[in-house]
Amino acid sequence: MNLSDVKDAFPILKQLENGQPLVYLDSGATAQTPVSVIDTIARYYREENANVHRGVYGLSERATDAYEGARSKVRRFLNAASDKEIIFVRGTTEAINLVAQTWGRRHLKAGDEVVITEMEHHSNIVPWQLLREELGIKLVVVPMTDDGEIRLADFEACLTSKTQLVSVVHMSNALGTINPVADMVQAAKKVGAKVLLDGAQAVPHMSVDVRALDCDFYAFSGHKLYGPTGIGVLYGKEALLDAMPPYQAGGDMIYSVTFDKTEYNVLPYKFEAGTPNISGAIGLGAAIDFVESIGLDTIAAYEHELLTYATRQLQTIDGLRIIGTAPNKGGVISFIVEGTHPHDMATLMDQDGIALRASHHCAMPVMQHFDVPATLRASFGVYNTHEDIDRLVAAVEEARTMLV
Numbered sequence: 012m013n014l015s016d017v018k019d020a021f022p023i024l025k026q027l028e029n030g031q032p033l034v035y036l037d038s039g040a041t042a043q044t045p046v047s048v049i050d051t052i053a054r055y056y057r058e059e060n061a062n063v064h065r066g067v068y069g070l071s072e073r074a075t076d077a078y079e080g081a082r083s084k085v086r087r088f089l090n091a092a093s094d095k096e097i098i099f100v101r102g103t104t105e106a107i108n109l110v111a112q113t114w115g116r117r118h119l120k121a122g123d124e125v126v127i128t129e130m131e132h133h134s135n136i137v138p139w140q141l142l143r144e145e146l147g148i149k150l151v152v153v154p155m156t157d158d159g160e161i162r163l164a165d166f167e168a169c170l171t172s173k174t175q176l177v178s179v180v181h182m183s184n185a186l187g188t189i190n191p192v193a194d195m196v197q198a199a200k201k202v203g204a205k206v207l208l209d210g211a212q213a214v215p216h217m218s219v220d221v222r223a224l225d226c227d228f229y230a231f232s233g234h235k236l237y238g239p240t241g242i243g244v245l246y247g248k249e250a251l252l253d254a255m256p257p258y259q260a261g262g263d264m265i266y267s268v269t270f271d272k273t274e275y276n277v278l279p280y281k282f283e284a285g286t287p288n289i290s291g292a293i294g295l296g297a298a299i300d301f302v303e304s305i306g307l308d309t310i311a312a313y314e315h316e317l318l319t320y321a322t323r324q325l326q327t328i329d330g331l332r333i334i335g336t337a338p339n340k341g342g343v344i345s346f347i348v349e350g351t352h353p354h355d356m357a358t359l360m361d362q363d364g365i366a367l368r369a370s371h372h373c374a375m376p377v378m379q380h381f382d383v384p385a386t387l388r389a390s391f392g393v394y395n396t397h398e399d400i401d402r403l404v405a406a407v408e409e410a411r412t413m414l415v
């Protein structure tokens with residue numbers, strides 16, 4: 012699909028917001044859904060709906076094929092070695108909690124160190140704090156610079172012989188910073204640590220190859236990749252997943268059950284208890300088809316060009332301060348306007364049809380670092396245009412004039 016045709020693929024972007032054409036700049040929270048994904052999910056419920064892995068009748072077998080076909084698409088999308096390494100979860104948050112509650116509780120003990128960074132999303136902070144309360148592990152936080160960058164030397168300085176796990180964000184949702192995760196993985200391996208990468212914001216914006224990165228776990232959410240909500244993926248190296256205890260217990264994750272003993276199912280089903288989000292997985296498969304029809308490298312280049320244009324245009328506004336100026340960024344711009352509160356700005360900008368986030372973005376430590384209560388955040392999708400940026404800039408100017 013050509014980028015010039017992309018916007019037409021999103022029905023929601025045709026609507027007016029407060030009498031103005033909608034300019035959606037909150038893809039970092041959730042991306043919009045192309046008609047191909049909507050139609051795929053509708054067709055599943057119209058023609059294929061049945062429970063998976065259980066029926067010996069055609070409809071269930073077709074639903075199972077569609078569900079497992081989506082898993083294979085994810086495998087190829089991440090360049091994982093096996094479908095067994097692709098676990099469907101609700102989203103990035105559940106993926107990280109699954110690792111914390113299974114691998115973490117099994118392998119970590121008092122005094123072990125888990126390394127995260129200052130720019131993490133709360134879903135990659137709090138699960139480890141829960142383990143700190145339960146097991147007495149030590150949480151080591153890599154500081155970021157005032158540009159919102161993690162310097163590799165600062166990361167390496169946090170690694171010790173006690174480091175058991177490094178869990179870091181690939182691309183910051185609050186700043187847009189893209190971290191040097193390949194180098195971070197190599198440095199972590201030198202001290203024998205496992206590595207989990209939070210790919211929630213990276214996967215929609217760039218090509219991800221988990222084998223090239225050599226990470227042990229990789230997590231992302233379907234709804235940020237133009238797919239439905241309620242579906243996400245945990246990638247894990249097969250040997251690690253095989254050795255981990257189940258996360259949740261019930262149907263489908265078992266091989267046999269007696270009151271004396273239960274044998275668990277094989278991968279990936281050991282981690283998929285109960286009826287899965289069948290339509291969500293199939294919809295995620297359609298979302299992968301959509302982004303691959305454009306090309307991740309094409310998407311990355313286009314969004315980088317949008318980011319450059321938006322940065323240049325926003326910087327012309329008096330009193331506007333961009334939060335997060337790392338040299339390597341993805342399609343996210345956080346900013347504040349002196350003398351205003353982000354919530355007031357966003358409320359006024361909504362009157363101009365502009366939808367963008369005003370929040371701490373579930374990254375309160377980032378806000379503390381920059382000494383701001385919140386930021387305005389414009390986060391881009393494949394459907395955004397230069398005209399959207401011009402509308403954003405005009406709305407910021409107008410709101411600023413009304414508030415300052």
Ligand SMILES: Cc1ncc(COP(=O)(O)O)c(CN[C@@H](CS)C(=O)O)c1O
Nearest residue numbers: 039040102103104132184211232372373
């Ligand atoms: C880097 C990162 N890591 C984890 C998550 C959680 O994704 P879930 O799909 O909600 O489980 C998110 C979701 N960030 C949204 C909601 S706060 C944002 O507006 O930035 C994220 O950006």
